[in-house]
Amino acid sequence: MMPVILAPEAVQNLEELAAYAGKYSAKARLNLLEVVAAKLQLLEQQPEMYPIVANRAPFRRCVVTATVSLYYQAQTEAVRVFAILDSRRDPGALTLPPT
Numbered sequence: 405m406m407p408v409i410l411a412p413e414a415v416q417n418l419e420e421l422a423a424y425a426g427k428y429s430a431k432a433r434l435n436l437l438e439v440v441a442a443k444l445q446l447l448e449q450q451p452e453m454y455p456i457v458a459n460r461a462p463f464r465r466c467v468v469t470a471t472v473s474l475y476y477q478a479q480t481e482a483v484r485v486f487a488i489l490d491s492r493r494d495p496g497a498l499t500l501p502p503t
Contacts, residue, residue, distance in 0.1 A: 405448045405449060406447075406448055406451050406478070406481075406482055406483050406500060407448070407481075407482045407483070408444050408447050408448055408476075408482065408483045408484075408485060409482050409483070409484050409485065410485045411484065411486050411487075413486065413487060414474075414485045414486055414487055415490050417487055417488040417489055418437075418440060418488045421436060421472060421488065421490065422436055422437055424490075427432060435466070436469070439468055439469060439472075440472075440474070440488065443466055443468050443474060444474075444485070446466075447466065447476065447483045447485075448483065449480075451478035451483045452464075452478050453474075454466040454467075454476075457475065460500060462477055462478075463475055463476065463477050463486070463500050464476055464477065464478065465474065467491075468488070470482055470491070471490055471491050471492055472489070472490060473488075473489055473491050474487070474488045475488075475489070475500060476489040486499070486500050486501060487499075
């Protein structure tokens, strides 16, 4: 198993998404956090299971829900999550670190 490391930006993204979901209900917030946690556990076990993002290799995209995606890189020592974003945002606004 590989450890999963969330970049500070990814943690901030998740906090913002959870707060937004929490405006609808506490259950919506909890559901979002549970689904993200389940996807992170999958990444620990199978870091290369999601496709590489076109024109952004070696970054991969994990669809968490219909509106939330997680962007990460499977490295030799760990899985690094760089962003957890609302898929309705402009994809051109996604900034990932240089490879």
